[in-house]
Amino acid sequence: MKRTIKPSIPERSEDPLIEVSLTVNGEAVTRKVSMRMLLSDFLRHELGLTGTHVGCEHGVCGCCTVHIDGKAGRSCLTLAAQANGADIRTIESVATSETVLHPIQQAFKECHALQCGFCTPGMVMNILSRFEEPGPLDLSDEGIRDMLSGNLCRCTGYINIIAAVRRAGELTGRT
Amino acid sequence: MSTRSFGARVERNVDPKLLRGEGAFIDDIPLANVLHTAFLRSPHARARIKSIDVRAAKQHPGVVAVYTCDDIGVLDMAMPLLIPHPCMKNPQTQRPLARDEVHYVGQTIAMVVAVDRYTAEDGAGLIEVEYEPLPVEMDMEKALAPGAPLVHEKAPGNLAAHFVQVCGKPDDAFARAEHIVKIRVQVDRSTAAPMECRAIAARWDAVSGELTVWDGTQAPISVRGGLASIFALDEDKVRVIAPDVGGGFGQKVLFFYPDELLVPMAAMQLGRPVKYIEDRRENFLGSSQERTQIHEIELAALKTGEVIGLRDSFLHDTGAYIPYGIAVAQVASTSIAGPYRIPNIWVEFKAVYTPTVQVTPYRGCGRPQACFAVERAMDQLAEELGLDRFEIRKRNFIGVDQFPYEREGLLFADGLKVTLDSGQYAKALGMAADALGASSFAADQAAARAEGKYLGLGLACYVEGTGLGPYEGGHVRIHPITGKVYVNTGLSTQGQGHDTVFAQIVSDQLGVKPEDVIVVEGDTKAFDWGVATFASRAAVVSGNAIHKTAITVRKKTITAAANMLEVAEDEVELRDGAAWVIGSNRFVPLAAVATASNPLRYAFNEAAQAATQFAPASKHDGPPLGEGTAPGLEATDYYSPPASTWAYGVHAAIVEVDPGTCAVKIRKYICIHDCGNMINPMIVEGQVMGGIAQGIGGALYERLDYQPDGNLANASFMDFLMPYATEIPDVKILHLETPSPLNPLGVKGVGEAGCIAVGAVVASGVEDALKQLGPMKFRHVPLTPTMISDALESVGH
Structure with a gap:
């Protein structure tokens, strides 16, 4: 040119x-x-x-x-x-270290709770804030759906994200 | 590795990066001194442009350039028609920047380049355009009538295409029918709404003469071809990279969008990187949409419920342009008989121009509409003949022993005769009935009714031609230093987990862990033979290409390793990243085999010493690299499918309708799904579930609300209703695996499957729930509370 x-x-x-x-x-x-x-x-x-x-x-x-x-x-x-x-x-x-994911991130990976990964950081930050709030955490099916109700995801259909929140509860000893 | 990776629920290689926020989406890529763009878009659906005044915009501080159609040289043209077809009459495509007239609200008129996006938008706001608005007709049926306002003066009657396909002798079938049903169904317009909007960045290197374009596209190689052609550059000087892409669903397979040409042009002219990051409003106003069709479908049946003929005449809204040809309507036409034998078919469509965003494939691509039409008609036929909805379907399914089942006269999107290759339709239906508890549903329904609740059973079956050609390729190489395996193909990924499923395929051949297989795609400098990611084809076409290639590399590896281990080839096995003498503890790592297969002069590391010229292992007769051989453990191969391979499924649900609020709640949802052999069931379920969620959106919520003047009233996430976690029920997904007979891996595509049947299931369920209140029919999706309210009112409820 x-x-x-x-x-x-x-x-x-x-x-x-x-x-x-x-x-x-x-x-x-x-x-x-x-x-x-x-x-x-x-x-x-x-x-x-x-x-x-x-x-x-x-x-x-x-x-x-x-x-x-x-x-x-x-x-x-x-x-x-x-x-x-x-x-x-x-x-x-958020991640625990260069090689270890935070339990919420780990749960997302185990549960295939992300596909394109674009919504994922926002999802994780939202869930993390709820996990870090003082007081009880509602990890019932309805409680988790309510927790996620401010985040859109167009890939996963949410079910695996719901499973990941439940799994993160297990990994962090929250029930 | 003793266990097979193919078929395992392997976690995804790509996830840690994405979870840490270390993905590289286009707007994440740091480009020094990048300039930003904004577009001025038409506020009118149809208007003549009388004048454009860009003086104030150009003088605005921070604005670098303003382009109208007069300033873009060769780009001032109609953009390519991607898929020509003889049934189109004078096909219209968009110009990058409007010249003289506009054809929809949102059409690009001018592009402003500035130091940042904020300033670019200021500049766009300072452009003065004088319009002469023209009348519009938004109703597709009225748009075809004589005298209706035209979207294009060159397209009389607003008719973009008219096509008829015939299979068998439909007139004879209707003449001898014992019962005929005829219904009209409608599906409204939706949009893919990927979470990442479209995005593009371009950098021109004046020294090397290379144009690098980062494009969030599903078709980087095809985009490269188009850019090289339009800009008259050597293909090798145009590199297109689709990095991490935040969802596509078909919207990102179209090219060109105006920005995909104008941004590279500006980068070349201004000598600075330029980017355009579409915002959400623009995604609604400028990026492709789909779905609006109105079908008049008739079934000719015998008293037994056997359907002997089908006639379907439908209107397909193609928006203001038809750049992707008749693909959507053609897929709808050829899917219209679903999984049923129906030997006699007459299917006609008219594609209609409307002054709206252009229509190109969105996940499903005409199949949800065809499924909605035929499944609603089957329900109606069952009702009129007094047959159970499961039973009538069973009586019409193509039997296991009837494959391959050809529909002579219907040409699929690949230009080949529709040939359903395999399936176990009746078994899938039985599984759905069992999982749903269909046999006890009548009692459940009555019990719920006694408590004042209205439960309904919804059912629909679908088929999906997947794995469209023409071909894809695979390149596999074992890296001599790390022993890791590098794999390339010509696709790009938007979240489907290509990097993991392709790694699983290679893992089985080479005996390495899936995480040690590095898949690189979406970069024309990595691999540039191939087509694109669309039509549920990646696993089928690239998967088999990579599989074939990996087999070749496996053979080369075993030959080389046998030589190094001084044993016969059949005494060597590949596992745990090494070649082993079977039944012994003797092995060589793959890295060493790869190194030894590459005669070296320099010992850059310890392993490399063995491959240098004075090493004992390098002794050979003749030249170091034998005539006709290539260095390393590497191969490239291709797979071209003989025809599409047909996946299918059965969806069933129990829905509850509240006649007071007209709300619909999905109580139970069952999906029986068959995509042949599954490479990774976890990823398959993810694809299916995502599709079902989009299907629920289309069934109950998502409708682009074009006003009578052509303005889109809900061009935001505030107003366009998409499902959140609160709207999506638990779904039970059960698999059948009928291997595809058409390809070595026995796989079928899965990307689009989930969304196809949902509208039909929901409408079927709502109709069943409310049938006791009167003869209400639900044949229009999204099925909104208003529609239910109107229906209830019509029966005096």
């Missing part, structure tokens, strides 16, 4: 910037970002934590679920600026 003069392309938009400082997976982070940047984009593209997925950008599908100050939240409905000072936890922090 014939070489042409490179177009002049600005580095970034002229959006007003805001400094945000927050903790992500236990690490302190400070960045200057556009005031309208979503937390999901911040995590994925500013920090490179692309395990958090974006499936609908209107808070319905649950793919983008992360923990915000210990509670499951939609990173696609949260601005990075709103997360200033927050403690954020993403899927990248």
Whole structure:
């Protein structure tokens, strides 16, 4: 292809910037970002934590679920600026080690609870938040279905995810 | 390895990566200095474009380029017609960017490239377009009437295709029929809604002249061919990679979507990587949809319930374009007689243009509609003849001894005569009846009725032609350093677990663990002969290609190992990653066999020393690499199916209908399923269950709500109702395994199976539940509470 003069392309938009400082997976982070940047984009593209997925950008599908100050939240409905000072936890922090999965992840694998894997990080973060809540955990069939009722999956038909939550209960000694 | 991997519930190789959030979906791939795109889309279903003013958009800070049809050179064209067929009349395909007119709400008019997506969307919002709106007709039947507004001026009557197929002598059959039923059924439009929307990124390397395109497509090799052709690049200079893809279900097998051409073009023009990440709204407004068909189906029967003839005339909504040809309608036509003998068939369809998103295959591809038509008709026939619904089906099934069963005159989607190859239909029906408790259902129904509950039994059978050609390939190589086995094929995966089932196939031949088989696909630089992932064909076509290839590599390995171990070939077995002398503890690891099969000059590691020129093991007569031989343990082979192989199943359910709220609850759901030999039952069940869940969506909830003006009213997950965990019942899946006689592995496809029968089962069950309240018929899905309410009202309830 014939070489042409490179177009002049600005580095970034002229959006007003805001400094945000927050903790992500236990690490302190400070960045200057556009005031309208979503937390999901911040995590994925500013920090490179692309395990958090974006499936609908209107808070319905649950793919983008992360923990915000210990509670499951939609990173696609949260601005990075709103997360200033927050403690954020993403899927990248969940596994027990480089070689050992978290019991919820392990249960997903054993039960074939994922196919394409796009919804999976959001599912895991949502289930994890429920497992980490103080108090009793309802692992009845209805309780598990209710637990999953904020996450869409288009591949599995959910039954294996329900089985995986039950299995995670066994693996973590919760009943 | 002493146990066979084929047939085992092997956990998936790919899972740890995906569970840790380490998948690489397209928007996860870091591209330095990447630019982002947004599209301006038509707000009108039909309009003339009088003017487009992009000046303000171009001046917006951060906007790099704005393209309209005038700025895209060779791309200002109608995109390819992928599957031509003579029955199409002047087939219409979309242009990447609209020229002069638009044909549906959501059609791309301009593309904005900017430093980030936010800014690109700002730019799109600043484009001024002057439209002259034109009238539209959204009703498919009215659209065919004279004088109806046209979607394309070049397509009179909005007729896209008209096709008739005949098997046997249907007129004679209807003339001698003792009983005829005729019903009308309708299936409404839905969408695949993969959790990851479509996505594409492209990078142009001006130094090497190579275009790399990451495309969330089901057809990377075919996309590569198209891109090379359209951009006039050498095929070798275009690399298409489909990395992790978040679901496809057919929506991602179409090419080209406008972005798949425009993004590579922009990357080449701007000298920077460019990406387009479709958002959910755009997936509703721009990516293919399917399902709308209206069938008028007639069955000609004898008093015994034997169906001797079938006539079906249906309308198929193809949306604004017909890029995938008549595939959906043709599959529906050729599946219309289901698992039944019905020797005389007349089936006609008209494909109709409507000013909506184009229609191309979505999981099921016309089969759910055909199944809905014939199964609802069978129920009606049973009712009119006073026969049990199980019994009438049993009387019409193709018997075990009647295969191969040909339907002369019906050509399937592969262009070959429909030939059902094998199955045990009656056995499957019996299993379904037993698992459901059909024999005691009448009593259960009466007991429930006494408690004020309305239970119904739903039943439907389906067949599915799977494993469509033309061919796929397999490449297998044992790596000399690690001893791991590398496998390539020309498909891409969207969650079906190819990496695991293909590994299982190879594992059995080479005696390695499935986790030591590394499957790489979806990259034209890894393997570039083949077609795509669609039509429930991966296990059948690529699976058998890989199987054949692995057998060749096994033979090579045994020959080389026998030589190293100084024993006869029949004294060598492959297990546990090594070649063993049978009955002894003498072995050589596969890595060593692979290394020794590759004459070396340099000893890069200890094992490699044995293959260098002065090593004793390298002594040979003649050249180090014998004439006609190749280095290493490696082979490539192909499999081309002689015809499609037909899977089938029986679904049955017990549903409860609340006549007060008109809610439908599935109390019990049974699926008897036969896809031939199962490579991995866990993955088969996952595919079937996922399909059933999508089927339940289509049966009860999912309907794209196009307004009379052509706007889609529910283009979001807020408004388009898809099942959550709370809507999906437990399902009992039972297997039958009737090996396919058509391929070495004896497998049939399974990807689409689950969704096919569900609509028919649910409608059948609801009708049965409410029959005591009056003669209500449910022949339209999704079956909404409003429809039930209207039906109840019609019988004065």
